[in-house]
Structure formats: structure tokens, C-alpha cells
Amino acid sequence: MTEISAADVAVPVVLRVNGDEYRITAEPRRTLADALRDDCGLTGTHLGCEHGVCGACTVLLDGEPVRSCLLFAVQAQDAGIRTVEGLAAADGTLHxxxxxxxxxxxxxxxxxxxxxxxxxxxxxxxxxxxxxxxxxxxxxxxxxxxxxxxxxxxxxxxxxxxxxx
CATH class of the missing domain: 1.10.150.120 ([2Fe-2S]-binding domain)
Known part of the structure; x- marks a missing residue:
């Protein structure tokens, strides 16, 4: 018999990123950085150390800088997330x-x-x-x-x- 742990069960997650809503399905252990890059297609958030040391993965969560490699995607459910893709104006004017x-x-x-x-x-x-x-x-x-x-x-x-x- 194969046992399935809770960590292996994907759950629906709603991420609000740069004013857009992304409905994804993610394992509870999936990091926000991975969800942004792989599920939302927003690859501007870089993964460096994956231990929260380098800061390459920094995004704003409800206006506060956070290391997205240290947060699970489920922890960001319904929060306002801003990535580097959301920094420039809609018309492409640089921030x-x-x-x-x-x-x-x-x-x-x-x-x-x-x-x-x-x-x-x-x-x-x-x-x-x-x-x-x-x-x-x-x-x-x-x-x-x-x-x-x-x-x-x-x-x-x-x-x-x-x-x-």
C-alpha cells in the first residue's frame, strides 16, 4: 500500500501578483519563488541561495520586502504580491x-x-x-x-x- 503524506497533496492557491490573480495548484511545501516562476511565469524573481541569505528572490508582500524562497506559496494566499515585473508602469515606463x-x-x-x-x-x-x-x-x-x-x-x-x- 502506498501512503500519501499531506506534503504531497496539492491544494488550490490564489496568488494576487502585480494586480493580477493567479489560480494555481501547489503542494503545501512549494515556495512562493517557485510558484511565481513556474506557475505564474514571472521569472524576474531570481533564485540564488534558496536559504534567504542573498536576497535575489525579494518581492513585496503587502508592501513589505520578503524573501520568496523562505515563504510557501500557501502563506501568500490572497496577499498583495509585487514582483519586479510590476515595478514599471503598464506602458513600459521604467520605475x-x-x-x-x-x-x-x-x-x-x-x-x-x-x-x-x-x-x-x-x-x-x-x-x-x-x-x-x-x-x-x-x-x-x-x-x-x-x-x-x-x-x-x-x-x-x-x-x-x-x-x-
Whole structure:
């Protein structure tokens, strides 16, 4: 006789991502990152370490930056999820943070960029007057192996200083 554990039984999940509703079926142990990429087709959320350390998978959940590799899709049921695909305007106009990363050369290989953009968006939306020390501390929670961080910090500071978040 074959036994089926609860972890193997797929359940219906409703994900509200970037203003769209996705009705998926997922095993309870399926991560939000995997559901976004594989079930919703939103591949802008990158998987780096899959342990919550690197921040490449950062998305906004009800406006708060979270590591989507550490959340199960079922935990995000009916929450408002915003991914990097939802950052630009519907007409394709780049978000001020995307413009600033481009203008300040805040990316090289680009793998970490979606996570930094979403972390920065959540941070500036909740605390638009964040100080430089706090900004650097917050950004230090995400990892980048290419830029040396200074250009990322400058990009986020420029958006903060312009009040564009």
C-alpha cells in the first residue's frame, strides 16, 4: 500500500501578483519563488541561495520586502504580491529606481538587481526619508558580487533625494 503524506497533496492557491490573480495548484511545501516562476511565469524573481541569505528572490508582500524562497506559496494566499515585473508602469515606463540603477550603473551581471529593486521600493515606500546609515544597513541585507555596492547605494539615494519612490 502506498501512503500519501499531506506534503504531497496539492491544494488550490490564489496568488494576487502585480494586480493580477493567479489560480494555481501547489503542494503545501512549494515556495512562493517557485510558484511565481513556474506557475505564474514571472521569472524576474531570481533564485540564488534558496536559504534567504542573498536576497535575489525579494518581492513585496503587502508592501513589505520578503524573501520568496523562505515563504510557501500557501502563506501568500490572497496577499498583495509585487514582483519586479510590476515595478514599471503598464506602458513600459521604467520605475524611478530602475532608471536610477541604469543611470548610476547599479548593476553589472543583473542577477541580484530584481531583489535590490524590490527591497529598495519597499524601503522607500515605507520610509521615504530614510537616512544614509539606515539605507546602507538595509541594502546590506542583499548580496551583490559585481558592483561593490556603492553604485547601488547612489542609485537608491538619488531616488530618495528626488522624492520619486
Amino acid at each position: 524611478p529606481l530602475q532608471e536610477a540603477f541604469w543611470r548610476h550603473h547599479g548593476l553589472q551581471c543583473g542577477f541580484c538587481t530584481p531583489g535590490f529593486l524590490m527591497l529598495s521600493a519597499g524601503m522607500l515606500e515605507s520610509c521615504p526619508d530614510i537616512g544614509d546609515d539606515e539605507l546602507r544597513e538595509a541594502l546590506s541585507s542583499n548580496l551583490c558580487r559585481c558592483t561593490g555596492y556603492q553604485t547601488i547605494v547612489e542609485a537608491v539615494q538619488s531616488v530618495r533625494d528626488a522624492g520619486e519612490a
